[in-house]
Amino acid sequence: MPSSAARRSAGDANEATRSARKRAAILDAAATAFLRNGYRGTSMDEIAALARVSKQTVYKRFADKESLFSEIVATAVDQAAERVHAAALSLQDTGDIESDLRDVGRELLAQAMQPRILQLRRLVIGEAGRFPELGRLFYNQGPRRTITALATSFDRLAARGALRLDDPQLAAAHFNWLVMSIPLNQAMLLGEDEPLPSAELDRYADAGVRAFLAAYGHPRTA
Amino acid sequence: MPSSAARRSAGDANEATRSARKRAAILDAAATAFLRNGYRGTSMDEIAALARVSKQTVYKRFADKESLFSEIVATAVDQAAERVHAAALSLQDTGDIESDLRDVGRELLAQAMQPRILQLRRLVIGEAGRFPELGRLFYNQGPRRTITALATSFDRLAARGALRLDDPQLAAAHFNWLVMSIPLNQAMLLGEDEPLPSAELDRYADAGVRAFLAAYGHPRTA
Numbered sequence: 001m002p003s004s005a006a007r008r009s010a011g012d013a014n015e016a017t018r019s020a021r022k023r024a025a026i027l028d029a030a031a032t033a034f035l036r037n038g039y040r041g042t043s044m045d046e047i048a049a050l051a052r053v054s055k056q057t058v059y060k061r062f063a064d065k066e067s068l069f070s071e072i073v074a075t076a077v078d079q080a081a082e083r084v085h086a087a088a089l090s091l092q093d094t095g096d097i098e099s100d101l102r103d104v105g106r107e108l109l110a111q112a113m114q115p116r117i118l119q120l121r122r123l124v125i126g127e128a129g130r131f132p133e134l135g136r137l138f139y140n141q142g143p144r145r146t147i148t149a150l151a152t153s154f155d156r157l158a159a160r161g162a163l164r165l166d167d168p169q170l171a172a173a174h175f176n177w178l179v180m181s182i183p184l185n186q187a188m189l190l191g192e193d194e195p196l197p198s199a200e201l202d203r204y205a206d207a208g209v210r211a212f213l214a215a216y217g218h219p220r221t222a
Numbered sequence: 223m224p225s226s227a228a229r230r231s232a233g234d235a236n237e238a239t240r241s242a243r244k245r246a247a248i249l250d251a252a253a254t255a256f257l258r259n260g261y262r263g264t265s266m267d268e269i270a271a272l273a274r275v276s277k278q279t280v281y282k283r284f285a286d287k288e289s290l291f292s293e294i295v296a297t298a299v300d301q302a303a304e305r306v307h308a309a310a311l312s313l314q315d316t317g318d319i320e321s322d323l324r325d326v327g328r329e330l331l332a333q334a335m336q337p338r339i340l341q342l343r344r345l346v347i348g349e350a351g352r353f354p355e356l357g358r359l360f361y362n363q364g365p366r367r368t369i370t371a372l373a374t375s376f377d378r379l380a381a382r383g384a385l386r387l388d389d390p391q392l393a394a395a396h397f398n399w400l401v402m403s404i405p406l407n408q409a410m411l412l413g414e415d416e417p418l419p420s421a422e423l424d425r426y427a428d429a430g431v432r433a434f435l436a437a438y439g440h441p442r443t444a
Contacts, residue, residue, distance in 0.1 A: 125411060126260070130413075174429075
């Protein structure tokens with residue numbers, strides 16, 4: 001028979017699970033509401049109703065609509081940027097710069113073009129004039145973080161003579177946008193969320209990497 | 223003393239001026255309202271009130287909110303793209319590719335970074351999921367038109383041996399985004415409309431042109 005301490009601890013664990021589940025339900029409902037009705041078009045009341053919890057329950061976990069939305073953006077963008085960030089940093093030790101740059105480019109583009117990330121990007125851009133802190137969060141956790149990691153690696157690669165560049169931050173930004181800009185800007189403006197076939201995305205990424213290496217590669221690698 | 227025909231014609235001219243003035247007032251009021259309250263947050267009633275005309279007067283000129291907004295986007299983007307388009311096309315006859323590409327790059331970036339164009343771009347991106355025709359109009363009159371003109375010129379320049387490329391459309395898109403992406407994406411996500419100093423924009427444009435020529439220039443020009 002379980003001791004009262006064990007019973008209490010099992011009870012705590014259940015409570016923690018319930019609480020985590022409620023939190024996840026709120027975040028999920030909020031994401032659905034924001035993407036459907038926009039940031040301004042969504043109220044905490046609607047989010048509570050959609051998550052099937054009380055408004056009080058929502059406010060216990062999130063101070064206001066902005067912190068709720070920030071949490072959604074931060075979680076989604078962090079998740080998308082994580083593998084890209086790791087791959088960008090590990091580039092500095094590459095033995096095959098062309099092949100490894102291609103892997104980073106493909107990963108970067110695949111993550112940025114996920115439907116949910118495209119939708120969030122549109123939403124924060126649409127609201128950036130009025131709520132710049134939402135866009136800033138997206139920018140810092142996404143493009144800025146990736147470009148900084150790439151710059152660190154590019155700086156080392158230039159020191160080893162594998163790249164030719166004076167300004168690693170600039171070269172990293174050029175890499176980032178050479179890989180992403182064509183399909184990303186089309187998706188942004190044309191409102192297309194259907195994922196492009198990954199072979200098509202890979203072609204855009206590879207073309208960006210080729211242009212980057214032609215511009216910044218050592219003659220051996222270009 | 224003026225004949226009755228002359229009087230009638232002067233009357234017609236006055237009527238035409240009045241009508242043009244009303245139309246301009248409606249477009250101006252609509253742009254203000256859309257940029258302040260978003261596309262969905264703006265009604266034809268508000269536009270009429272802001273323009274100090276009747277709702278009927280608005281509907282006589284514009285079938286619905288969408289055609290009113292389309293007119294605003296088309297006019298603004300056409301105006302911004304016009305000089306870029308001409309400069310991009312005249313590139314094919316250049317005697318100094320580096321200097322002329324730099325002029326095109328600077329013009330392109332200066333136009334894209336105008337506060338009104340940035341605000342409209344954010345607005346159409348924010349609504350592109352629900353109203354893709356608004357974004358499509360922006361994309362076709364802006365980036366697509368510029369890239370197509372650049373591709374025409376790049377194709378000729380490649381034939382003359384001044385550029386090295388297989389795919390003029392791809393090279394043109396790379397040029398476009400190398401020049402614009404860094405400041406444009408920051409402005410989009412960070413919500414900044416204050417025009418950057420033109421010296422700073424020129425540096426971004428020039429850096430994009432340098433990377434482009436290093437990638438696609440003939441060794442003589444790189």
